Amino acid sequence: MSRREVAITGIGVISPGGIGVPDFWRLLTEGRTATRLVTHFDPAPFRSRIAAEADFDPAAFGLGPQEIRRMDRAAQFGVVTAREAVTGSGLDMSTVDPGRVAVSVGSAIGASVGLEEEYRAASDDGRLDLLDENYAAKHLYNYFVPSSIVAEVAWAVGAEGHAAMISDGCTSGVDAVGYGCDLIREGSADIVIAGGTDAPITPITLACFDAIKATTPRNDDPEHASRPFDASRNGFVLGEGAAMFVLEEVEHARGRGAHIHAIVSGFAGRCNAYHMTGLKADGREMAEAIRVAMAEARVNPEDIDYINAHGSGTKQNDRHETAAFKRSLGDQAYRIPVSSIKSMIGHSLGAIGAIEVAASVLALEHDVLPPTANLHTPDPECDLDYIPVTAREQDTDTVLTVASGFGGFQSAMVLTAPGKDHA
Structure with missing residues (x-):
């Protein structure tokens, strides 16, 4: 079935x-x-x-x-x-x-x-x-x-x-x-x-x-x-x-003839069982959530067109997240545009993950990737394609959005454009 x-x-x-x-x-x-x-x-x-x-x-x-x-x-x-x-x-x-x-x-x-x-x-x-x-x-x-x-x-x-x-x-x-x-x-x-x-x-x-x-x-x-x-x-x-x-x-x-904005193709969550506010530097738990969400969505790293990052703006989170992308996506991580909308609307705790899903869906629909505002001097340890300052137009069929929370919670969701089939 x-x-x-x-x-x-x-x-x-x-x-x-x-x-x-x-x-x-x-x-x-x-x-x-x-x-x-x-x-x-x-x-x-x-x-x-x-x-x-x-x-x-x-x-x-x-x-x-x-x-x-x-x-x-x-x-x-x-x-x-x-x-x-x-x-x-x-x-x-x-x-x-x-x-x-x-x-x-x-x-x-x-x-x-x-x-x-x-x-x-x-x-x-x-x-x-x-x-x-x-x-x-x-x-x-x-x-x-x-x-x-x-x-x-x-x-x-x-x-x-x-x-x-x-x-x-x-x-x-x-x-x-x-x-x-x-x-x-x-x-x-x-x-x-x-x-x-x-x-x-x-x-x-x-x-x-x-x-x-x-x-x-x-x-x-x-x-x-x-x-x-x-x-x-x-x-x-x-x-x-x-x-x-x-x-x-x-x-x-x-x-019923409804307009379909996007398909939720994959979702997974993990916990690091490590520390209430701390994160391990290797990003293993977030990487595992990404891997499982991608497997459920039946997509490969080269299928991902954009990553909507958690990107909180703390030293440890941004480095942890960068490591997680590299661990889960391999060399392809360097070729995928990434941005954080928290640079513009802050971190609304339990709401932000849903707001970031909305941003990801709209990026899919409009083929426009939101920027990371205020990104002028990249951290050398955050060396991926983090979109700075200005939005980027790009054909987009598949988006990965991730979230990280106190308690060690890590979640990942894959969204695809209607009609897109990676099977």
């Missing part, structure tokens, strides 16, 4: 500097950066005071007062992008069996904005040892339970099939898409709304990354602070956002 293929038929994106797919893609292809000094709160006490914030007004995107009051910012992102994806897919939910529609959402830190705001209110800004429940919001429990985000997305689109929250740190978004594909391939669903969302720009998140010095202290030049693969890089820039997709079994999509 032939394997059920999975198509992406709808895309929704909220990112810094670009809300909605057209604005998001315009930002990337123009090589503009959306990194700036934090405006959500006073960042003065922190070592790193930079972030990539989304200029998002929930009311402007159709959320009513009760939805805004009930939902954390991350849930709002998820709902708005899911609605964009469904609308863009042309899917009429009234014509499908809701029990065959599943939801898979990735998030690293769930409702962090709501939790921090409620703690500050109930503790009188930290002055009380015991929280005063009289000041806690009615919907506080929703913030404690990350699966409430999945429920909101399911309610928003009318999905009554399997629903899952995937929380694998910074690989959560791409892992949620991979899990959604598995649901379709095993026959548990015909349609899956899948993606990732996170809104981590909060004081406690900045403080946590300050403590381990993972974020850049380049506060005097926020626009150019995120510098993946550049010799002068010194940490990542925190971001926020979401991307959601409509995944369908290919024949289901063709049967």
Whole structure:
């Protein structure tokens, strides 16, 4: 029996500097950066005071007062992008069996904005040892339970099939898409709304990354602070956002005349079982995830036209990732263009893997490869074809996108243009 293929038929994106797919893609292809000094709160006490914030007004995107009051910012992102994806897919939910529609959402830190705001209110800004429940919001429990985000997305689109929250740190978004594909391939669903969302720009998140010095202290030049693969890089820039997709079994999509953006041809994940924040220099675990994803997709290294890198901008990640590409792709690694969109929109933790899937799909569709902004002086140890500053036009049929997360998680996904057959 032939394997059920999975198509992406709808895309929704909220990112810094670009809300909605057209604005998001315009930002990337123009090589503009959306990194700036934090405006959500006073960042003065922190070592790193930079972030990539989304200029998002929930009311402007159709959320009513009760939805805004009930939902954390991350849930709002998820709902708005899911609605964009469904609308863009042309899917009429009234014509499908809701029990065959599943939801898979990735998030690293769930409702962090709501939790921090409620703690500050109930503790009188930290002055009380015991929280005063009289000041806690009615919907506080929703913030404690990350699966409430999945429920909101399911309610928003009318999905009554399997629903899952995937929380694998910074690989959560791409892992949620991979899990959604598995649901379709095993026959548990015909349609899956899948993606990732996170809104981590909060004081406690900045403080946590300050403590381990993972974020850049380049506060005097926020626009150019995120510098993946550049010799002068010194940490990542925190971001926020979401991307959601409509995944369908290919024949289901063709049967309703849907536009197929891309095929999810292969996916794999691995863990290094080594260190919570550390990475082995040889990149073995990421290389293995890439190898297995390529085998599932039935592609060879010479078939890969572009790599959308994790490219966080930390010293150890960029070197680890470069080593992983060489280990998995051999000499062909030197011939494949690579870039990191985190240079423009920051690192939105559990959401970024899904946002990078969106960028990869759009690169396939438009035959344009996003650049790595702020890459002017390449690190000699990062000696692959990392696209600097300006987008590159190139015929593209197959894209590899990868993700790396604290805890040692490594994920890889292969996306191919519709009709492309490597068998």
